[in-house]
Amino acid sequence: MLKRLLALVFVVALTLAVLPATSNVAAQGGVDCGTTDNVTLTFISGTVGNEQDAAKKLADNYMAACPNVTVNVGTRPTSSTLTLAQYQLYFDAQAPDVDIYMLDVIWPGIVAEHMVDLTEYVEQDFIDQFVPSNIVNNTVDGRLVALPWFAGVGMLYYRTDLLDKYGLDVPQTWDDLYTAAKTIQDGERGEGNGDFWGFVFQGNAYEGLTCDALEWQASSGGGTILNPEGVIEVNNPETIEVLDKIAAWIGDISPEAVTTFEEEGARGVWQAGNAAFMRNWGYAYPLGQADDSPIKDKFNVTTLPGKEAGMSAATLGGWQLGVSRYSANIPAAVALLKFLVGPESQVVYTLDRGEQPTIPSVYDDPQIKEQLPYLSSFRPMLEAATARPSTVSGADYANVSEMYFTAVHSVLTGEADAAQAMADLELALADAGYQLPQ
16 A cells, blocks of 8 residues: 555656746736636646647736636646556546546546536537537536547658659559559658658557557458447457558568657658658648748648548547546646637647647638648548447446557567457457457
8 A cells, every 4th residue: 555655656757847937928818817826736738749838828827817826737648548547547446636527539438427517607609609519428427527628630741842842643542542652752861861761650568559450450341349339349350451551561560660660750750851751740831830840831631541441541640628526726737728728728639749639610720721721621520430348348448549559560560360369359258248249
């Protein structure tokens, strides 16, 4: 027990480092501060790319409008898998240290009991601003446990200059992607860049691989891990074929190290100018367009390929914000949450991060249309994106995902072929209580 408490104290001290306010941002009129008392609130933000800076800017904006509120921006691991494990420590201890949690889109069923029901604090008109599917996703047993902060779908980044150089079209199928990636890779290496690769993605054994692999599987006609009725959809020829295909790319058009890459590992290779194609989320776009980026104005984004043209699948991503039941300042925390996810803040955050807004009207903001023109084409995909099986698996989702990404990772690393890995995974999921296909 003592060791567990000491571990919790260490984790909290390590991850909830306060980022002090440094900018004088003009107060925004009409901001609800939630209280007239002097209070301190902590909310968790991510650390991928410029995520902390973007979150800190919003915190500064809020403190300028509400000088009685001090906002601390805590950090989480870049891995969502490790983040959930960290959160479970806080929840088990009913720790009041965190007021607002940043929640993955697939976690509402897992964390619902630890979040307040926002319908008790937030007016319906405010809730109605958001994409309806996000509100449905965040409602568990009639309780709205989080509001959507930003959304995302997997997308294909490609080097426009290199496609032009080699006379290639944007790939529509996975086979097209391989051919284009190999052609560009061979050409660039032939000109002296021995570090150049054709395609980078998220291949480490974590939640990000579940997202990537689900896209490969769904875009090949192999299903979605578990269907809405809980029937297992992994051990089929389509899934096996595409997993063996991607595994064969490693060491060929993808580096061996891709099996250790998370989002930032892939972006590091891509933004250095050493990859023709990358699978990633929207946040990488504004970073690639930074003035000091070697690939500024040399790339674009499009939908991911499929087995056949038109079979593209993109995993639904994004993060929500929920208020902890254990917060000592729930009304103030709800007011801060509303500010962070509101339309004005979504414009600011989207411009900084390139993520997809969860309020449809934000897409029409003139600055977003000018600086992030690709976003409008991805707006319809939010409604049609491929969801991970978090609804049917509920609180067991983390276990389902871990079994899935572990099996896929074993294929990518050559520890197992896809046929054996998927057969074993099917049995493991059946043992966990899910239905075998008829």
